[in-house]
Amino acid sequence: MADIALPPQDIPVVEGSYLENTGKHKGLAAWLLSTDHKRIGIMYMIMLFSFFSVGVVLGILLRLEMISPGGKLFPPQVYNALFTLHGVIMIFLFVIPGIPVTLGNFFLPLQIGARDVAFPRLNLFSFYLYIIGAAVILTALFVNGLPDTGWTFYVPYSLRTTTGVTIAVFGVFIVGFSSILTGINFLTTIHRLRAPGMTWFKMPLFVWALYATSWVQIIATPVLAITLLLIVISRVFGVGIFNAAAGGDPVLYQHLFWIYSHPAVYIMILPPMGIVSEIIATFTRRTIFGYKAIAMSSLAIAFIGYLVWGHHMFVAGMSQQADMIFSFLTFLVAIPSGIKVFNWVASMYKGSIDPQPPFLFVMAFMVLFSIGGLSGLVLGSLATDVHLTATYFVVAHFHYIIFGGGVFIFFGALHYWLPKMFGRMYDKKIASWDLLVMFIGFNLLYFPMFIMGYEGMPRRYFTYLPQFETMQHISIVGSWILVAGLIVMFVNLIHGSIKGPRVGPNPWGGTTLEWKTASPPTHENFEEEPVVIHEPYYHEEALTR
Amino acid sequence: MEQQTLTEHKGAPTSYGIYVLIWLALMALTAITAVVAGINLAAFTLVIALIIALVKSSLVVNVFMHVKYEDKIFKIFVAIAGGVLSVIFLLTFADVYFRR
Numbered sequence: 090m091a092d093i094a095l096p097p098q099d100i101p102v103v104e105g106s107y108l109e110n111t112g113k114h115k116g117l118a119a120w121l122l123s124t125d126h127k128r129i130g131i132m133y134m135i136m137l138f139s140f141f142s143v144g145v146v147l148g149i150l151l152r153l154e155m156i157s158p159g160g161k162l163f164p165p166q167v168y169n170a171l172f173t174l175h176g177v178i179m180i181f182l183f184v185i186p187g188i189p190v191t192l193g194n195f196f197l198p199l200q201i202g203a204r205d206v207a208f209p210r211l212n213l214f215s216f217y218l219y220i221i222g223a224a225v226i227l228t229a230l231f232v233n234g235l236p237d238t239g240w241t242f243y244v245p246y247s248l249r250t251t252t253g254v255t256i257a258v259f260g261v262f263i264v265g266f267s268s269i270l271t272g273i274n275f276l277t278t279i280h281r282l283r284a285p286g287m288t289w290f291k292m293p294l295f296v297w298a299l300y301a302t303s304w305v306q307i308i309a310t311p312v313l314a315i316t317l318l319l320i321v322i323s324r325v326f327g328v329g330i331f332n333a334a335a336g337g338d339p340v341l342y343q344h345l346f347w348i349y350s351h352p353a354v355y356i357m358i359l360p361p362m363g364i365v366s367e368i369i370a371t372f373t374r375r376t377i378f379g380y381k382a383i384a385m386s387s388l389a390i391a392f393i394g395y396l397v398w399g400h401h402m403f404v405a406g407m408s409q410q411a412d413m414i415f416s417f418l419t420f421l422v423a424i425p426s427g428i429k430v431f432n433w434v435a436s437m438y439k440g441s442i443d444p445q446p447p448f449l450f451v452m453a454f455m456v457l458f459s460i461g462g463l464s465g466l467v468l469g470s471l472a473t474d475v476h477l478t479a480t481y482f483v484v485a486h487f488h489y490i491i492f493g494g495g496v497f498i499f500f501g502a503l504h505y506w507l508p509k510m511f512g513r514m515y516d517k518k519i520a521s522w523d524l525l526v527m528f529i530g531f532n533l534l535y536f537p538m539f540i541m542g543y544e545g546m547p548r549r550y551f552t553y554l555p556q557f558e559t560m561q562h563i564s565i566v567g568s569w570i571l572v573a574g575l576i577v578m579f580v581n582l583i584h585g586s587i588k589g590p591r592v593g594p595n596p597w598g599g600t601t602l603e604w605k606t607a608s609p610p611t612h613e614n615f616e617e618e619p620v621v622i623h624e625p626y627y628h629e630e631a632l633t634r
Numbered sequence: 635m636e637q638q639t640l641t642e643h644k645g646a647p648t649s650y651g652i653y654v655l656i657w658l659a660l661m662a663l664t665a666i667t668a669v670v671a672g673i674n675l676a677a678f679t680l681v682i683a684l685i686i687a688l689v690k691s692s693l694v695v696n697v698f699m700h701v702k703y704e705d706k707i708f709k710i711f712v713a714i715a716g717g718v719l720s721v722i723f724l725l726t727f728a729d730v731y732f733r734r
Binding site: 280304307308312338340341344348392395396399406407408409410411414415 | 707714715718719721722725726728729730731732733
């Protein structure tokens with residue numbers, strides 16, 4: 090950690106960093122045609138956060154509609170279209186690709202000591218498939234009007250509506266292929282390109298998380314692809330696969346959709362869990378307690394995650410026997426999740442905790458993810474789910490898990506790895522206080538939804554009963570506070586990455602391989618191929634203390 | 635672990651004759667599926683269709699996709715994917731079979 094003590098002006102500028110090394114192309118083409126995993130990661134990041142911004146604006150508008158009962162801001166049809174677009178953008182264009190394509194792309198090769206991913210051109214192709222898919226989805230804006238089905242495209246309504254479901258669904262289909270190719274690329278990279286000495290149990294836990302995620306991407310995404318294609322076939326050719334009148338089964342659609350979309354939740358949450366392990370190990374100066382248990386629990390979550398999709402369908406007309414089986418399996422998935430949380434807490438015990446912004450994000454994650462997880466158990470129970478299904482309670486639960494859990498750690502990871510990516514530091518004081526603002530805003534925004542949902546407020550309604558007005562107002566104010574916090578965070582990070590004080594290779598005292606190369610890394614990542622001797626979280630100074 | 639390079643896949647070459655035979659077998663099995671679908675065998679219709687699908691996919695995966703000649707690790711990969719698919723089938727049928 091000697092470099093931490095150096096004043097910024099004395100830290101040498103890295104020659105030949107990936108930001109300068111443009112290869113055979115110049116200007117914008119040097120980015121758009123680059124097969125460097127780091128540049129592709131940055132390009133994904135720009136696109137993802139652009140879509141995230143659009144999704145946030147839509148979310149704010151959806152909340153504003155609730156400023157008074159009666160839907161005075163938008164007519165019902167527009168409200169339906171807006172929550173569909175909010176869901177489609179946030180789920181398919183932001184959270185699912187999320188951490189793997191951005192930070193995974195950037196840091197997977199660095200963490201395993203490789204020069205790049207196994208298939209760099211396929212990586213760039215995946216990026217363009219993502220862009221094409223996103224463009225096709227947005228085309229639905231201008232052709233036949235926005236879909237108004239919700240992001241789940243449930244039949245029979247999605248077969249009947251005259252809005253642009255076919256185009257939007259086809260766009261999601263294309264984005265799915267991008268996800269599959271990224272999964273194949275990462276899986277091959279982890280199997281084949283690890284540095285000498287890096288055995289499976291010397292891999293950082295973020296790599297383990299990406300490994301488990303890649304499996305889910307490869308096995309589950311084709312199910313979504315074929316399901317969405319069946320909708321297109323049903324709409325265009327009138328095939329009655331999901332039409333009961335033609336001998337089809339509408340519940341089968343929900344089965345197929347959730348066979349993908351529930352494991353997709355683990356595509357969203359497993360990578361953040363991997364990052365939590367990284368951050369805790371660095372800022373407690375300790376090795377991770379129960380390393381193997383955490384690694385294996387990632388695989389267990391990925392596997393059990395395949396078996397619980399039916400809990401989205403308890404009131405959809407499934408058999409009671411299936412309801413009971415899926416409820417039981419849902420409770421099983423809490424076990425590996427619990428293993429992770431207990432091991433993280435045990436890792437912090439007696440550690441030299443340094444509460445820097447990334448660590449504070451992990452603390453926020455622990456609180457929000459626990460609330461989200463425990464409310465998930467309420468929904469996984471058959472009796473309570475019947476009461477709470479399709480209410481604001483579900484909206485709150487989902488946002489606590491995905492936003493409070495996954496996206497907050499995405500932000501935490503940006504604070505953790507930004508100095509590595511750009512060789513510069515943001516304002517840490519602003520980052521810490523801003524996290525508090527976002528934490529307050531988040532809870533004001535979503536916690537009232539638990540209460541409203543419990544009291545019977547249905548989701549996706551453009552209006553509400555007067556009794557919910559106070560809670561709705563608290564939630565709306567929370568959304569403003571949260572957005573203010575988001576704006577400050579992005580300004581701080583962007584300013585830091587361009588103008589922030591320079592930092593050395595290892596500003597946090599991290600132990601994994603990415604901290605053993607320059608900040609920002611060179612085009613080839615490492616001057617010499619690293620040789621791994623120790624386990625990933627080996628803190629030498631902690632052992633000699 | 636040594637840095638490994640991606641290698642061309644190795645394995646015994648498959649003759650064109652075998653490919654043609656497999657293709658004919660796939661066509662025949664497809665025809666059987668279509669015929670069986672037209673006969674009322676009650677619950678057995680689905681079972682027979684699934685068994686035929688299993689045989690067909692095994693032929694495609696092993697011969698056309700060359701998994702038969704690949705390293706053990708790839709066979710494990712395919713087995714994991716197949717195992718997950720089986721469980722998904724089982725759980726879906728747990729709904730359809732008991733539904734009233």
